[in-house]
Structures are given as C-alpha cells and as structure tokens.
Amino acid sequence: MTGGRGVDVAIDATGVPETIAQALASVCRGGRLLQVGIPVAPVRLVLDTAIVQEKDIVTTNGQICSIDLPNALELLSTTDLAQRISYRVISLDALVEEGLMPLVEHRATAKVVVAI
Numbered sequence: 001m002t003g004g005r006g007v008d009v010a011i012d013a014t015g016v017p018e019t020i021a022q023a024l025a026s027v028c029r030g031g032r033l034l035q036v037g038i039p040v041a042p043v044r045l046v047l048d049t050a051i052v053q054e055k056d057i058v059t060t061n062g063q064i065c066s067i068d069l070p071n072a073l074e075l076l077s078t079t080d081l082a083q084r085i086s087y088r089v090i091s092l093d094a095l096v097e098e099g100l101m102p103l104v105e106h107r108a109t110a111k112v113v114v115a116i
Contacts (some may be wrong), residue, residue, distance in 0.1 A: 001092075001116075006031060017043040024050060024057065032056040086109035 006028030012020050015037030024033045024045055035057060050057070075081050087110050090098045095114055102108040 002028070008032070009034060011036060013037045015039050018057065021045055023054065027055050028055075029053040030055070030060060035059045036061070066078050087113055087115045089115050092116050 008028060008031045009027050009029070010023040010027050011034045012023040013036040014020075015053065017039055020033075020035065020037070020039060020043050027033050027050075030053070033055065036059075045057075090112055094116055097099075099114060101114045
C-alpha cells in the first residue's frame with residue numbers, strides 16, 4: 001500500500017510477537033514503532049535493519065496493572081459498561097480525520113477499528 005516505502009508510524013496494541021515484528025518491518029527509514037501492547041511471549045526483532053534504517057522503537061503503557069486491571073474487571077462484572085462500549089469501523093484513508101483527530105481533540109466517543 002505504500003509502494004515499498006513503509007509507514008511513518010506503526011502502533012502495535014496487540015502484544016502478539018509476530019504482529020510486533022511485522023509492525024517494525026513495516027516502518028520506513030527514520031520511522032517509528034509505538035509499542036503499546038505488552039508481549040505475551042518473547043519477541044524476535046530484526047534490529048540490524050532497524051538500526052541501519054534509523055527506526056525508533058518507543059514503548060508506553062498507559063495503565064498501572066495492579067490498580068487499573070482490578071478496577072476495570074470490577075466495573076465490567078458489576079455494571080452494564082461492556083454493553084455500552086461501542087465501536088465503529090473506518091477505512092485506512094479516514095484514519096487521521098475520523099480516528100486520530102477525535103482522540104487528539106478529546107472528542108472520541110467509541111473504539112475505532114481500522115479496516116485495511
């Protein structure tokens with residue numbers, strides 16, 4: 001889809017080792033992998049290519065598992081929150097305008113699934 005160039009930014013939120021490796025491989029020279037998902041097993045990355053192509057790997061975790069996870073599980077098991085969480089599917093072409101901009105502008109109202 002990028003004509004062999006690669007993407008500027010890849011975000012992995014799955015934690016699946018193969019997906020993480022694919023995300024890094026899809027990043028263009030000078031691009032960035034934002035690793036959000038916590039790997040479920042050891043991950044094999046081709047770092048020699050990533051280094052030569054000056055790819056950045058940035059990790060982040062927006063939660064405190066010992067506090068957030070029990071609270072989230074309590075909410076999901078004692079309220080109707082799971083049924084109220086909605087999602088919508090958008091095209092890759094609409095990612096910035098319909099997916100990322102609402103997040104940046106704090107007006108996101110649902111989870112977003114990007115159809116590729």
